[in-house]
Amino acid sequence: MLWFSTLLGMGAIQMQMISRTILVDDLTGKAFLTGIVGLGFAPSMLILSMFGGVAGDRMEKRTLIQITQLASAVMALVVAVLILTDVIIWQYLLVASVLQGAIFAFQMPARQAIIPKLVGSARLTNAMALSAGGMSMMSIAAPAFAGYVYGIGAEYVYFIIAAMYLIAMIMIGRIQKVPPEVAEKGKSVLREVGAGFKYASSNRVVLLLLSSGLVVAILAMPFRLQFPVFARRLYGDLNTTSGLYEFDPNMIGFLLMFAGIGGVLGTIGIANLREGSSRGLIILLGSILTGSAMLLLAFFDTLFVGMGVMLLIGVAESARMTLGQSLSIEKTDPQFRARVSSIYMMTYGLMPAGALPLGYAVDEFGARPSLMVVSALVVLAGLAFLVGAKTLRRLK
Secondary structure, eight states, X not given: OHHHHHHHHHHHHHHHHHXXXXXXXXXXXXXXXXXXXXXXXXXXXXXXXXXXXXXXXHSOHHHHHHHHHHHHHHHHHHHHHHHHTTOOOHHHHHHHHHHHHHHHHHHHHHHHHHHHHHHOGGGHHHHHHHHHHHHHHHHHHHHHHHHHHHHHOHHHHHHHHHHHHHHHHHHHTTSOOOOOSSOOTTOOHHHHHHHHHHHHHHOHHHHHHHHHHHHHHHHTHHHHHTHHHHHHHHHSEEOTTTOOEEOOHHHHHHXXXXXXXXXXXXXXXXXXXXXXXXXXXXXXXXXXXXXXXXXXXXXXXXXHHHHHHHHHHHHHHHXXXXXXXXXXXXXXXXXXXXXXXXXXXHHHHTTHHHHHXXXXXXXXXXXXXXXXHHHHHHHXXXXXXXHHOHHHHTOO
């Protein structure tokens, strides 16, 4: 039930991300503004993630997840109505993005921390791979489906998203309740936040996993979030009358589908890894492969190459993220798991540090030169960790 709930929830997220990006690009034609809206979730996630982690460690996890799913459904319905009544503006989508970040800050740490309670530590890597595989399957179907439905009407995408969240909420209610690991009454929330940071900084393996995830999140993830913008500028045609780049939303979804296929292939390879499988090295190589694939996309402007590149990116990102999250949970004491997961999420809250300059660069210098620079930085960062992070590189 948790897995099916995750499928629907991540499918809704995938549909929301691509639809929001295309809609803001349609409304403004500005990559910088599209980036601001697409990353509006980051500040609220950054600020609230540790509080969400404390909530995940202190509260009953199933109920907490259900509350956040209901909030997501309500928000999607509001956006759908705004589009249907033709009063939607990009600022409303920015507000929705900020609220989504706040919701995620409380949902995801609890969802990550609940997995080892259901499957046990011995099957944690398998369970994380299964979860990631489900997300990758949604990455195949959801963007393509969202692109098709968007062509009919953007409001219909959001109505479907709301329904998916509600069904996911019902499914999560079918699993048993998962109470806190230890009693936390009487302890200050701020003290627990500080204890989470202190634990993460003192655990060398967790610290290296978080650090490498942070660097890649700042450099590479903005590309994924703004992929519709890059696809339109790399493969589309400029309408000289409107000043907008035109590219079929169905084709954007089709390209993202290949990233989803790569994600499934990557999780198949990860699913049976155990201790002794050079898991740390795989994480580091995944970062280098991500940057190399992005560099290929910048040099070749044909759709055929784009499909292959997105496939490689899907494989690399799946390996890096799945192993990174599973290892960070595996190497963390049970009473800190939600808080460590929340710190892992905070790295995504720092993405504006890379995304906003990237959006500005696309507007000022073009998509191709901007992509070349950021992909080269991803490769260099991956090589630096490969050489310098001996503990992570040797992690089995």
